[in-house]
Amino acid sequence: MNPVENPYVLVGGAEKVRAIAESFYEAMARDEPALARLHPCDAEGRVELSTRERFALFLAGWLGGPQDYVAQHGHPRLRMRHGRVPVDVGGRDAWLRSMGKALDAHGVQGPVRTLLDTRFADLADFLRNTL
Numbered sequence: 001m002n003p004v005e006n007p008y009v010l011v012g013g014a015e016k017v018r019a020i021a022e023s024f025y026e027a028m029a030r031d032e033p034a035l036a037r038l039h040p041c042d043a044e045g046r047v048e049l050s051t052r053e054r055f056a057l058f059l060a061g062w063l064g065g066p067q068d069y070v071a072q073h074g075h076p077r078l079r080m081r082h083g084r085v086p087v088d089v090g091g092r093d094a095w096l097r098s099m100g101k102a103l104d105a106h107g108v109q110g111p112v113r114t115l116l117d118t119r120f121a122d123l124a125d126f127l128r129n130t131l
């Protein structure tokens with residue numbers, strides 16, 4: 001893919017990626033309480049700010065944007081970082097539904113959406129560590 005047209009640029013850059021990450025956790029809190037409860041939550045029941053921040057940084061880098069996550073936290077090693085989390089088919093699908101709603105909310109469509117749907121589905125399935 002042309003580096004000036006990588007997914008990070010195509011979805012709209014820094015502000016958009018951050019907004020997608022926030023919408024993702026909003027959709028999760030609203031529609032997927034069992035998945036939300038697996039995460040560390042604050043007093044109001046929202047997924048903790050530090051987790052949301054790390055995810056937003058990761059997402060920017062994974063889409064082809066700034067590599068702040070790696071600079072601050074090292075290689076993502078997502079399977080290892082999800083090792084304490086039971087990731088089953090239901091959790092995988094709930095995660096993907098939440099991300100789909102976030103991408104819908106921010107008008108991510110067309111070829112970049114098709115690409116992201118496939119890449120998220122592959123990654124979420126790779127993270128599955130239980131039936």
Ligand code: HEM
Nearest residue numbers: 038039051054055058081085086087091092095120123124
């Ligand atoms: C494509 C799929 C997924 C991606 C890209 C992803 C990415 C991430 C990232 C980057 C973090 C923050 C890691 C850090 O602490 O630095 C995280 C945390 C977390 N993820 Fe995922 N995740 C995915 C799927 C899932 C699924 C399917 C589940 C559960 C069924 C899940 C549950 C969690 C939990 C509970 C945390 C918080 C971990 C903690 O703070 O201890 N994730 N995820």
